[in-house]
Amino acid sequence: MSVKGVTPIENTLEINWQGDQKSIYHNIWLRDNCHCSECYYPITKQRLLNSATIDINIKPKSVNVKEGKVEIVWDTDHSSTYDVDWLRIHSYNPRLIPLDKKLKDDDDVLKQKLWQVKDIKDDLPQVDYNKIMQSSDETDNEEAIKEWLLQIHKFGFSLINNVPISPTDTEKLCEKLNYIRPTHYGGFWDFTADLSKNDTAYTNFDISNHTDGTYWSNSPGLQLFHLLYHDGKGGTTSLVDSFKCAEILKAKYPESYEIFCKIPVPAHSAGEPKVCIQPDIPQPIFKLDHQGKLIQVRWNQSDRSTMDYWENPEDVIKFYKAIKNWVEIITSPENELWYQMKPGQCLIFDNWRIFHSRSEFTGQRRLCGAYFERDDFISRLKLLTLGREAVLDSI
Template sequence: MLRGARAFNTLCRRAGATRILRRTAPSSPRPVLPHPRSFASVAQTQTATPATATASESPLPEIKAADLPIVSSDAKQVAVGWDTRTWSRFHNIWLRDHCRCSRCFHSITKQRLLNTFQIPADIAPLKVSAKPEGLEVVWNTTDSHTSLYPWSWLEVNSYDPPLTRDANKTEKVLWGSKIQQAPPTVAYEEVMAGDAGLYKWLSNIDRFGFSFVSGVPPTPEATEELSERIGFIRETQYGRFWDFTSDLAKGDTAYTTIALGAHTDNTYFLFHLLEHTGGTGGATLLVDGFYAASILKELNPEAYRLLSEVPIPAHAAGEPTSFYRPTPASGYPVLGHDNLTRDLTQVRWNNDDRSVMSHLEAGSVEKW
């Protein structure tokens, strides 16, 4: 398994008579069971965030009057002085567009109500004031519209310059083989008992790219229930929830005893090995793609650049009645980066499912 999108990816090596729990799809709405990698009971899930406001929309504490920032404005922007050295500047059009009053922003749905295209091009403050609860701006509109921006909200969303963006990031832990001594793990009972256990599980995935759940009962029902702690289970070309063994019931090497190399694949799946008796193999390989990429970037910047720029077409064509490929069909580079920060955010590596590299320029073939 290769960590790529910092989610749970899985690879398994199998041989011999490895036995995986299997049953046919029922006629009722109940899902058929698991998928790939000599693991059974695989559930595909979509991570769901708690039904609470985001950090930038959460209730924010007031600042004492003695500690109020200094504010000033001109025809183009409003300046907020947090201290004698730290200032944030906000364009007038940006502030008006992000008004948090009940007419412009729905406090329950967290959705915008303001039509951006109705904001006058010459929008400017008539008055700016530092209030204990935030920055108050009275605009030069016919109704003298008044906006109030909580101080903490302004600080979190400051863009000129950014102030707290890095502080809000989750620490990503890069790891090598020593992680096997104490891999990130949370107990099944803890996850099922409440949101604190679920948060611990998801935090492990966010920080390390994977997490084990120990003590899960070896049944499809328990696996499905565990999956639904994260979110609803989505349909895939393999089904919604299913089991399998190495019988080539599907046109995928996951349904064989062939060993699979490290790859990023099905990063949204949850795998549970239910039975492994009378067989050999079935070992799981875990690799931190982010760690590997960090080493490559240091030792061979040119190779890192190529893997960041050359798109890789891919396909799944083992079933005679179906054909899957990415959109766009040209695919995506192995290494994906944030458009703003240029931080590495994804590692897509699956050499087995790679399509023909017919789009390479002649001078790049050997380098790639």
């Protein structure tokens, strides 16, 4: 969209767009976001300008619009040039729809698809191991990886077929996605139910729906499993779309939803003699962004610590009622997808969104897998689906 006119007003600059829309930018904000070579290092996309040196009352000496650019000479004689598309994307007063709709979270390209069992049981998201391993950023052939990332983002999980029944090959698959996150369990892990680590995951117990790592300030973003061997019965995995369940909770039990948004829940990992991990600040079960959109569910009854701090003691009963309402929803057959993992097929899921569980089992069972950071995943997802230019424009 082109610019109809630019008007300096006190400490701001008003841009009038075609279509009778307008944006107001503070002069100091514009000066702070100058991308000339003196103020910004284009290779690393980092600021060189010290924002504290800018005069709060800085004013433009002249303003010109030319060939899709707004050129400003400031009263300090410094010149700044802004692309009009960039200005529109970053309009904050008011916030406008970005020129490139692919930058919007609700665009079809990156729109998440919340599900119940009926929506997904007959068409599970799946990719082929060999196609993923043949993809390469060196040859600009990353379509299989792009499809894989989109499946994980949209549905919260993906199955990878035809994986060699080998921890070495599984680890190579993990590295094809991104960096493996090291923890006190190790980096890439390979284990049986032998309690080599003091955690119920290393037993044959039934484990209820949960997310991993509520005892870390930054819970793992993704988790990958590969069942290498099992000579017994049971050990069936369930998957639950907690975002869909939160939507149901909000509609059916709004007070419980609000409680899960505000009550901080402490957690711990203390099974190992030299480990007692706790988040720096206890966090609510539902984490919302600044616009009130749900972005993470932290749910693990096993790892919840003693809750002995209540700003309002009346919330105690409300919290436990919320747990009852929540468990009613997440264990409903409508929302709990049961799936039997098998050697040669990996499962990867969004640990901020998808609950997993495991039924009790008999016999020997060997599993390998890894954690991944969410930031690394989102970075690669956006670069592959939106393109580097659009992503850089958005920052």
